[in-house]
Amino acid sequence: MKVHVNMDICLLHGQCVIAAPEIFSFDDNGDLHWVEVIDDSQVADAEAASDACPEQAIILG
Amino acid sequence: MAGPRITVVGASLAGLRTAEALRTALPQAQLTLIGDEPHAPYNRPPLSKDVMESFAGGDADETEAFGKLLLRSKLTPEDVSTRLGVAATGIEKAGVRLADGSLVRSDWVIAATGIRPRRLPLPGNEDIRHVLRGFDDARALAPMLQPGARLAVIGAGFIGCEIAATARKLGLHVTIVEPGPQPMMRALGPRVAAAMATLHRRHGVTLLTGRSVEAYQPGRVILDNGKEIEADVIVEALGSLPNTEWLTGSGADLSDGVLVDDTMRAIGAPNLLAVGDIARFANPLFDDVPRRVEHWCIPGFTAKRAAQTIAALEAGDTPEPGFSPLPSFWSDQYGMRVQAFGAPALAETQTVVEGDLSQIGEAPVIVEYARNGALTGVIGLGAPPALIAKHRARLMAALTPKETV
Numbered sequence A: 001m002k003v004h005v006n007m008d009i010c011l012l013h014g015q016c017v018i019a020a021p022e023i024f025s026f027d028d029n030g031d032l033h034w035v036e037v038i039d040d041s042q043v044a045d046a047e048a049a050s051d052a053c054p055e056q057a058i059i060l061g
Numbered sequence B: 001m002a003g004p005r006i007t008v009v010g011a012s013l014a015g016l017r018t019a020e021a022l023r024t025a026l027p028q029a030q031l032t033l034i035g036d037e038p039h040a041p042y043n044r045p046p047l048s049k050d051v052m053e054s055f056a057g058g059d060a061d062e063t064e065a066f067g068k069l070l071l072r073s074k075l076t077p078e079d080v081s082t083r084l085g086v087a088a089t090g091i092e093k094a095g096v097r098l099a100d101g102s103l104v105r106s107d108w109v110i111a112a113t114g115i116r117p118r119r120l121p122l123p124g125n126e127d128i129r130h131v132l133r134g135f136d137d138a139r140a141l142a143p144m145l146q147p148g149a150r151l152a153v154i155g156a157g158f159i160g161c162e163i164a165a166t167a168r169k170l171g172l173h174v175t176i177v178e179p180g181p182q183p184m185m186r187a188l189g190p191r192v193a194a195a196m197a198t199l200h201r202r203h204g205v206t207l208l209t210g211r212s213v214e215a216y217q218p219g220r221v222i223l224d225n226g227k228e229i230e231a232d233v234i235v236e237a238l239g240s241l242p243n244t245e246w247l248t249g250s251g252a253d254l255s256d257g258v259l260v261d262d263t264m265r266a267i268g269a270p271n272l273l274a275v276g277d278i279a280r281f282a283n284p285l286f287d288d289v290p291r292r293v294e295h296w297c298i299p300g301f302t303a304k305r306a307a308q309t310i311a312a313l314e315a316g317d318t319p320e321p322g323f324s325p326l327p328s329f330w331s332d333q334y335g336m337r338v339q340a341f342g343a344p345a346l347a348e349t350q351t352v353v354e355g356d357l358s359q360i361g362e363a364p365v366i367v368e369y370a371r372n373g374a375l376t377g378v379i380g381l382g383a384p385p386a387l388i389a390k391h392r393a394r395l396m397a398a399l400t401p402k403e404t405v
């Protein structure tokens, strides 16, 4: 599965980092990073992160 | 064999997330989602923030703006039968009674009917008085927020303060009337609330605390000290009332929302569950006092929990005990993010651990909240996400042990 964050609408709530720390993280500058291709074992975490994002910025596909 | 008939009442964040979780947990279930609003489930927080701004500023057409608010969902019409624009009026042994007289037969009922704004029980100014909870409220209020207009906000909770901040950005003259000593006092505690008061005043808001509304006169708000405020538009943001009238007679404790146990089952009504803003539950992270929690994150947590409960009971199992989600909320005012984790409202002491409250809105501030010396929450004010994440980790470490007691 592919993970993408639409940075035009992401407001850096960081809820994704809490829900799925293995996929989403902040660097020291506060920029958001994510694993772009995840395996099946991480899909549930990615979906939880997507549901937790108040801006609906996370696109899974 | 046909699965259980499960009816979710309230088609907003909590109702939608519950239907989704049920679809996953119980693929055989026959799901019905009922909502009294004519709209498909949508997201409310932007209504007092960016959506209100672009609406009022005239740079967004309504259909486009609503499209952005719509909650994305994987559910298809085959997954759940959705009935919008019809309210539930009662609950009976056989199921849920709707306003059109029909009965939705149900083995399980999930209450996700949320809350509505409280209104001032005063006559007058009906043509310019507004509340803000839903899309239709926002649609009615937005055209009134014209540059130069005079806005009176009654109540300085989060929604009132966000509207005030948005209106200042749009060039309105804004007065807030708040009976308490500081804005957002209950949620933020006295020190941070006082700093937020400074932030509002610095942005040109006339903030009148310790004052209540005595009467309305045409185009005027009369305060308890006799002072008169002229207003072209009034927003009442005085807190909320849970939408539980339709559950009267269900056996559930409806004294403030729906009292539920740690599996989201209503106490006193075995086939009724409640989720989202109306669910009143104890969180063992803090204590054993049941509370309603009006934060965006709660629908997600309670929806999953409710679906697990029904799935377990349908399989003849006992749901796993224990439910202790970490609450969080945010608010955006004057471009500054307030981000909270835990339950700052339960604390009696506040300690600034990074930054300085006199610099609010200019430099990051982190405040820790404690009760009996134990951390209950942390709030970041204009703090970068990585910094908040660090302090959230500290909070988690402090809260986790109590869970196992």
Ligand SMILES: Cc1cc2nc3c(=O)[nH]c(=O)nc-3n(C[C@H](O)[C@H](O)[C@H](O)COP(=O)(O)OP(=O)(O)OC[C@H]3O[C@@H](n4cnc5c(N)ncnc54)[C@H](O)[C@@H]3O)c2cc1C
Residues within 6 Å of the ligand: B009, B010, B011, B012, B013, B014, B015, B034, B035, B036, B037, B043, B044, B045, B046, B047, B048, B086, B087, B088, B089, B112, B113, B114, B115, B132, B133, B134, B159, B243, B246, B275, B276, B277, B278, B293, B294, B295, B296, B297, B299, B328, B329, B330, B331, B332
């Ligand atoms: C303007 C605004 C800004 C917000 N900003 C933030 C924020 O920044 N951060 C944050 O954490 N939270 C925020 N919130 C709170 C958050 O939106 C709520 O916690 C969340 O919407 C709760 O979802 P819910 O589904 O439980 O209830 P609701 O969203 O209230 O949904 C309940 C639904 O049930 C319907 N209903 C009621 N009675 C009946 C009936 N008898 N029959 C059928 N349907 C019925 C209602 O019309 C509604 O559609 C904000 C809320 C508002 C209104």
Ligand code: SF4
Residues within 6 Å of the ligand: A005, A009, A010, A011, A012, A013, A014, A015, A016, A017, A032, A052, A053, A054, A055, A056, A057, A058
């Ligand atoms: S939760 Fe959403 S808005 Fe927040 S950082 Fe993650 S993607 Fe961005």
